[in-house]
Amino acid sequence: MNPLLECHRLGQSIWLDFIRRKQLAEGGLARLVADGEIRGVTSNPAIFEKAIGGSDDYDTALAAAIASGERDPQRLFEQLAIDDIRAAADVLQPVWRDSSGVDGHVSLEVSPHLAMDEEATVRDAERLWHAxxxxxxxxxxxxxAPGVGAMRRLIAQGINVNVTLLFSRAAYAAVAAAYIDGVEAFAAAGGDPAAVASVASFFVSRIDGVLDAEIERRATATPDQAPALRALAGRIAIANARLAYADAGRIYAQPxxxxxxxxxxxxxxxxxxxTGTKNPAYSDVLYVESLIGADTVNTVPPATLDAFRDHGRARATLGEDVDGAHTVFAEIERLGLPLDEVTAQLVDDGIGLFVEAHDKLLAAVAAKRDALLRRVA
Structure with missing residues (x-):
């Protein structure tokens, strides 16, 4: 069986971490959906920066928007992005309908510049939701912290939310608590609790990317600890995710x-x-095969989707060796690895990367706008 389809049978939804006008126009997304391989789509500023700034797919639409009188790069970008998001949402609408709203979602991000402003995040989210x-x-x-506060308020309005850039179990627990608060508030106001959906995006491979380098640095500096340190390489991110999954089981079992x-x-x-593997020493499907379980989603870039379809193995792995995950964490503490500091820094780095991609995107849109205006001058 196609391992992507087997993941769905095991209760995990595969979403695609990619969106591009050409893929939508030529039916690539529709084929993946029709074949049952993907059940949702995520996007972020970096994906849009590559799609719009790195291709001519959007030039015709951009020219039309400019001809209508629009000049602001942010508004020009949003017109292009909203058209793509609507088109992808329409392709996935049958999945959303047939799953009663569990799957079939498409994600669109608020401006990364608002990451530390709860009020502005709520306003931007409301605006995009209605647009x-x-x-x-x-x-x-x-x-x-401001984003989690915004999420609580948006859920209370019945707006679907994807909370992103989670790296630690503590951060996930705070998000889960805020989600429950939001659902309670929505229901208390007369909303149907079944009508709102949310995911908590827990990042994986970036943790190993940073800590593997730290492990090797310390192993070189302290040879007596090298075997114990190197035994943790490539294992911390998966242990972190498996324990977060166990946390979720306890949270949602509460009365x-x-x-x-x-x-x-x-x-x-x-x-x-x-979940794309960045270390070539590891399997290119490591972070898919190791994190399969019911009531979860894995959002994968196209290369990882293709790799898992080709040679991935699907079985329920999230509940495996939880004791081993606890042992990994005990070793992290014993050896003094800075997991908490790394996960906190990765949030800041992630916001910074999205801000950088967002600003590069707007600069690319502005450059294309100027070139198109010169052409008609």
Missing amino acids: VDRPNLMIKVPGT RWQALAQRGARVQRLLWAS
Whole structure:
């Protein structure tokens, strides 16, 4: 069996971490959906920067927007992005309908410049939600403290939210608590708890990327600890994710949540993000094969999707060797590896990367705008 389809049978949804006008226009996304291989789409500023700034796919639409009188790069970008998000949402609408709103979502991110501003994040999310006008949209907000506050308020309005840039179990627990608060508030205001959906995007491979380098540095500096240190290489991110999954099981088994579940409320699924393998020494499907389990999502870039289809193996692995994951964490503490500091820094770095991509994108849109204006001058 196609391992992508087997993941769905095991209760995990595969989403595609990619969007581009050409893929939509030529039916590439529609084929993946029709074949049952993907059940959702995520986007971020870096993806749009590559799609719009790195191709001529959008030049015709951009020229039309400019001809209508629009000049602002941010508004020009949003016109292009919203058209793509609507088109992808329409392709996925049958999945959303047939799954009763569990899957079939497309994510669009608020401006990364707002990551530390709760009020502005709420306003931007509300604006994008109404502009796209698709029930299977998910608004992405960062998992900063202001972002989590914004998520709670958006869920309370019945707006679907994808909380992103989660690296630690503590951050995930705060997000889950805020989600439950939001669902309770939505239900108390007369909303149908079954009508709102959310995912918590928990990042994986970036943790190993940083800590593997730290492990090697320390192993070189302290040869007596080298075997114990190197035994952790490539294992910390997966252990972190598996323990977060165990945390989710406990959180959603509590009576407070179960009362909402009886009214149709759905758990906020953990979504594994940053699952493309960056270290060539590791399997290119490591972060897919190791994190398969019910009530989760894995959002994968196209290369990882192709690799897993070709040679991936699908079996329920998230619940495996939880004791081993606890042992990894005990060793992290014993050896003094700075996991908490790394996960905190990765949030800041992630916001910085998205801000950089967003600004590069607007600069590329402005450059194309100027070139098109010169052409008609």
